[in-house]
Amino acid sequence: MRPLLTTDAIERWLREDIGHRDVTNDVPGETTGQLVSTEPGVIAGIDAASAVFEYLDVAVTPTVSAGDRVDPGTTVLKASGDAQAVLRGERLVVNLVGHASGVATQTRQAVEMTKTANTTGETHIAGTRKTTPGLRGIEKRAVVAGGGDTHRLTLSGLVMIKDNHIAELGLTKAINRFRERKSFATKLEVEVESPEMAVQAAEAGADIVLFDNLHPETVRQGVMRVPDDILTEASGGITVEMVDAYAETGVDIISMGSLTHSASSLDLSFRTDE
The missing domain is CATH 3.90.1170.20 (Quinolinate phosphoribosyl transferase, N-terminal domain)
Incomplete structure (x- = not known):
């Protein structure tokens, strides 16, 4: 099978x-x-x-x-x-x-749009967990067939600290708490809402910074302020028509729920x- x-x-x-x-x-x-x-x-x-x-x-x-x-x-x-x-x-x-x-x-x-929009580096297109129940494996493999990245397949594939975690614990405390509990082999990503928050997350130990539902210009500012060894990701309501604007920011990853749900x-x- x-x-x-x-x-x-x-x-x-x-x-x-x-x-x-x-x-x-x-x-x-x-x-x-x-x-x-x-x-x-x-x-x-x-x-x-x-x-x-x-x-x-x-x-x-x-x-x-x-x-x-x-x-x-x-x-x-x-x-x-x-x-x-x-x-x-x-x-x-x-x-x-x-x-x-x-x-x-x-x-x-x-994927093809990112190749022409980001002339200074390489931006990867990735899926999300916004998949059809029971069809995640098929949909994730379809993203790969199209030239994209699966992103995490399950909640266990990546430690992702989101807005609700930060609201409950605070940014630095949340990063410290979950870093202590994760495997050395698992990366830690933090969802941020501003360039300033991105810098704070990077300084606190994030491996990846996720700019969620932010305008491309705000993402550009955040990417410029985050150290080069920290991966950057843009996500949140991004459609194919918007890909070029986000790729031009120099962000490393654009994750799109629309690939699978729309x-x-x-x-x-x-x-x-x-």
Whole structure:
């Protein structure tokens, strides 16, 4: 089974779609079919689609790889087997690949914008934990297929001190408290609301400073004041249309929840062969 994808997940998805009974699934014999892109984009989710068809004992052959650009009419994968099994899985496969490819396509667009906007350094595009429950693995891998970074996969992947922690403990106390409790292998990031707060966080021991919901010019000022050995990140309501303005600040990372919660699905169609 593919990483981050379990048999339980596939069975749950199929039960959700099939329901009690599908009378139109009473189709005898064998069939072959193709998943075809009907618009340009970047492909992702092929591994999940293959796992679904394989669970149904349908032979599947991907014809492109995750991260590949496709044009309208490009065949993404081919499937063959029992007609009932192929038809049972087709909508789930279309949905998974379409959703993941939408994430990958939007991520690629953001990544390409940073390359032209930040001429003095390198800005990375990253996802966030604003993912669809049950689909985080697929969505995070789609971000990677688009050329982005996953950011932390779970709460345990990074110690992130946010506004509520600071409101309860104070900035310096929060940093000291959680630094004592974390592993040496885990970095500590602090969410800040001003350039002055960024300097305070860096002096208190933050590894990464996150400028949250701040105007690009304010981020620029903060980046200039933080030591070079401290990573800087901008986040909070950033869309693809805003990426260039934030990349021009020289920030190291732009994290975008919109990559996963607002990406439009890539349009695909599954067609059986006559």
